Amino acid sequence: MTSVTSVSATPSVPAGTLLAARDLRKAYGPTTALDGAAFSIHPGEVVAVMGPSGSGKSTLLHCLAGIVTPDSGSITYNGRELTAMNDAGRSALRRSEFGFVFQFGQLVPELTCVENVALPLRLNGTPRKEAERAALTWLERLEVDDVRKKRPGEVSGGQGQRVAVARSLVTGPRVVFADEPTGALDSLNGERVMELLTDAARSTNAAVVLVTHEARVAAYSDREIVVRDGKSRDMERVV
Amino acid sequence: MSIGHTLLGLLESGPRHGYDLKRAFDEKFGHDRPLHYGQVYSTMSRLLKNGLVEVDGIEAGGGPERKRYAITEAGITDVERWLATPEKPEPYLQSTLYTKVVLALLTSRDAADILDTQRSEHLRGMRILTDRKRKGDLADQLICDHALFHLEADLRWLELTAARLDKLREAVAR
Ligand SMILES: Nc1ncnc2c1ncn2[C@@H]1O[C@H](COP(=O)(O)OP(=O)(O)OP(=O)(O)O)[C@@H](O)[C@H]1O
Ligand SMILES: [Mg+2]
Numbered sequence: 001m002t003s004v005t006s007v008s009a010t011p012s013v014p015a016g017t018l019l020a021a022r023d024l025r026k027a028y029g030p031t032t033a034l035d036g037a038a039f040s041i042h043p044g045e046v047v048a049v050m051g052p053s054g055s056g057k058s059t060l061l062h063c064l065a066g067i068v069t070p071d072s073g074s075i076t077y078n079g080r081e082l083t084a085m086n087d088a089g090r091s092a093l094r095r096s097e098f099g100f101v102f103q104f105g106q107l108v109p110e111l112t113c114v115e116n117v118a119l120p121l122r123l124n125g126t127p128r129k130e131a132e133r134a135a136l137t138w139l140e141r142l143e144v145d146d147v148r149k150k151r152p153g154e155v156s157g158g159q160g161q162r163v164a165v166a167r168s169l170v171t172g173p174r175v176v177f178a179d180e181p182t183g184a185l186d187s188l189n190g191e192r193v194m195e196l197l198t199d200a201a202r203s204t205n206a207a208v209v210l211v212t213h214e215a216r217v218a219a220y221s222d223r224e225i226v227v228r229d230g231k232s233r234d235m236e237r238v239v
Numbered sequence: 240m241s242i243g244h245t246l247l248g249l250l251e252s253g254p255r256h257g258y259d260l261k262r263a264f265d266e267k268f269g270h271d272r273p274l275h276y277g278q279v280y281s282t283m284s285r286l287l288k289n290g291l292v293e294v295d296g297i298e299a300g301g302g303p304e305r306k307r308y309a310i311t312e313a314g315i316t317d318v319e320r321w322l323a324t325p326e327k328p329e330p331y332l333q334s335t336l337y338t339k340v341v342l343a344l345l346t347s348r349d350a351a352d353i354l355d356t357q358r359s360e361h362l363r364g365m366r367i368l369t370d371r372k373r374k375g376d377l378a379d380q381l382i383c384d385h386a387l388f389h390l391e392a393d394l395r396w397l398e399l400t401a402a403r404l405d406k407l408r409e410a411v412a413r
Contacts, residue, residue: 050358052402195373215358215394216387219365226355235359 017076018043018207019175024063024073026056026230033059034070035230039209043174046198046208048221056230057211058179064209065098065177066090078174095124099168099176099206101197103183106164107152114139114148117167124171138166142196158189165197169204176201179211187216194220241335242274243282244321247291247314248342254295254309257283267411268338283308291317318342322353325360328390340400344408354401361390361397 014020020040026033033056041047049057062068064075066082075082077097082090099120100106107116117135122128139145142162147155155163161181168176181197182190198220201208212218226233242264249255249263257279265273283306286292291314298305310318322339326332336357343350365387372383400407 048362052398213398215362215365215391216369218362219369219387221366224359224362226358228351233355235355 014040016042019064019075019077019209021060021064021075022073024060024070024075026059026063026068026070032230034063034073037073037227037230037232038234039064039225039232040234041175041207041209043207044202044205045223046201046210046221048218048224049209049211049227050213050218050224051227053213055227057227059230060227060232061177061179061209061211065100065175066094095120096171097174099171099173101161101164101168101176101178101181103180107160107167109152112149112151113144113155113163116152116163117170120167120171135166135170138170139163141200142166157184158186158193161185161189161193162196165193165200169197169200169206172204173206176206176208178208180213181210182212182214182217190214190217191220241321242278243286243291244318245338245342246279246282247286247310248318248322248346250292250308250310251315251318251342251346254307256298256305256307260308267341268334286314289313318346322348323356325356328361328364328393332393333396336397337400340404340407341411344404344411350404350408351401354397358394358397361394365390 017040020038022038024034024037024039035056037056037060039047039049039060049060051057059068063070063073066075066077066085069083073083077093082093085093107113108119111119114132114135117138118126118128118131121131121134126134136145136148139148139162142165144155144159144162144166147159147163152160152163161184165181168178176197178197182193185193194217198208200206208221210217210221218224223234223236226235245264245268246260249260249267255263257276260283261274261276261279264279283292286308287294291311292308293311294306295309296307298307322343326335336353339353340350342348343353368383368387368390372380372387375383
């Protein structure tokens with residue numbers, strides 16, 4: 001019998017998986033940050049990454065996003081092996097397919113909010129007018145179009161974070177990486193940001209990798225994995 | 240809290256007499272509610288009947304507290320299953336969870352495992368509430384928020400316990 005699905009080089013990745021990692025190891029000098037961690041996510045899925053401080057959550061996210069190269073292990077995105085790509089390939093992938101939201105300091109202080117949101121599109125070569133029009137649509141969806149002309153230093157933490165979420169979504173990414181996206185917000189603002197982020201992700205079928213230590217934030221996910229001492233535990237498979 | 244499972248768990252480290260079991264229970268779990276002898280014997284006779292323990296010896300002098308009990312294979316399996324099953328989120332859950340964690344440490348099982356499984360169970364409930372909140376009106380939101388804050392409080396305690404497992408392991412070993 002001839003196989004029609006022999007395109008995948010890693011048969012251990014289940015069908016329908018968008019991003020998967022196996023046996024990731026990463027050390028910083030004497031510190032082991034990842035010690036055999038695994039991960040997988042489907043399109044449209046929101047997966048929370050939980051675990052104690054220093055357990056390797058951010059390192060896992062950075063590896064998955066191609067920002068950090070693991071010492072060993074495999075990461076496949078859409079059938080492509082990330083660890084086999086060169087830096088230019090990985091950064092092109094990040095620009096076109098991934099979106100990022102972090103806890104602090106991600107907006108460019110010299111640019112207005114709408115320019116900040118438009119920036120990823122501009123970097124991909126979209127003309128200014130068109131980029132800013134798309135940016136404004138996202139600012140409206142995140143309910144912060146009123147701050148479009150302000151600079152990041154002139155908006156509140158909650159507004160700034162919504163602007164950052166808008167920026168992470170403007171390119172229509174297939175995966176959004178969010179590391180403590182609500183960490184600096186009060187619970188009402190944090191929840192609204194989560195609601196808007198997950199609504200937007202669902203409507204565009206984007207996957208969200210959500211690092212958080214807050215249960216109320218993790219409750220916006222579909223499932224969680226726990227990272228401890230650089231090892232991951234997929235809670236769906238055990239229970 | 241399940242006294243039966245707790246007594247079984249205490250027997251895992253070796254056979255004990257009835258009075259010894261009661262003392263171990265009170266010391267580790269019964270600070271505010273020591274066991275009555277009656278509870279120990281009714282529990283032990285139920286465990287005997289179900290084949291989860293067996294009588295290992297009888298001390299001279301008579302009286303039920305003189306019986307020495309040993310856990311059976313079926314008993315060990317029963318403890319295993321109890322520890323692996325998450326608790327339904329409800330008030331005063333922490334006393335059962337605390338018992339499970341201590342028993343896991345006493346019997347060299349993975350206590351962090353129990354806490355992970357419980358977190359997962361809580362999150363399952365929190366996801367349902369969060370979903371209801373998103374779709375509901377303000378009244379729904381307020382009602383769900385109340386429940387969510389309570390579950391969150393459990394989880395904060397759970398995370399704190401998880402962070403202190405090494406210390407707790409030392410403390411229970413004493
Ligand atoms: N660039 C780096 N250089 C050296 N050590 C690092 C670096 N990044 C992370 N580490 C170490 O790797 C381990 C895992 O760090 P990581 O940032 O992944 O943890 P985390 O789970 O995200 O923690 P937190 O919840 O505090 O953000 C830690 O011991 C950390 O000190
Ligand atoms: Mg981190």
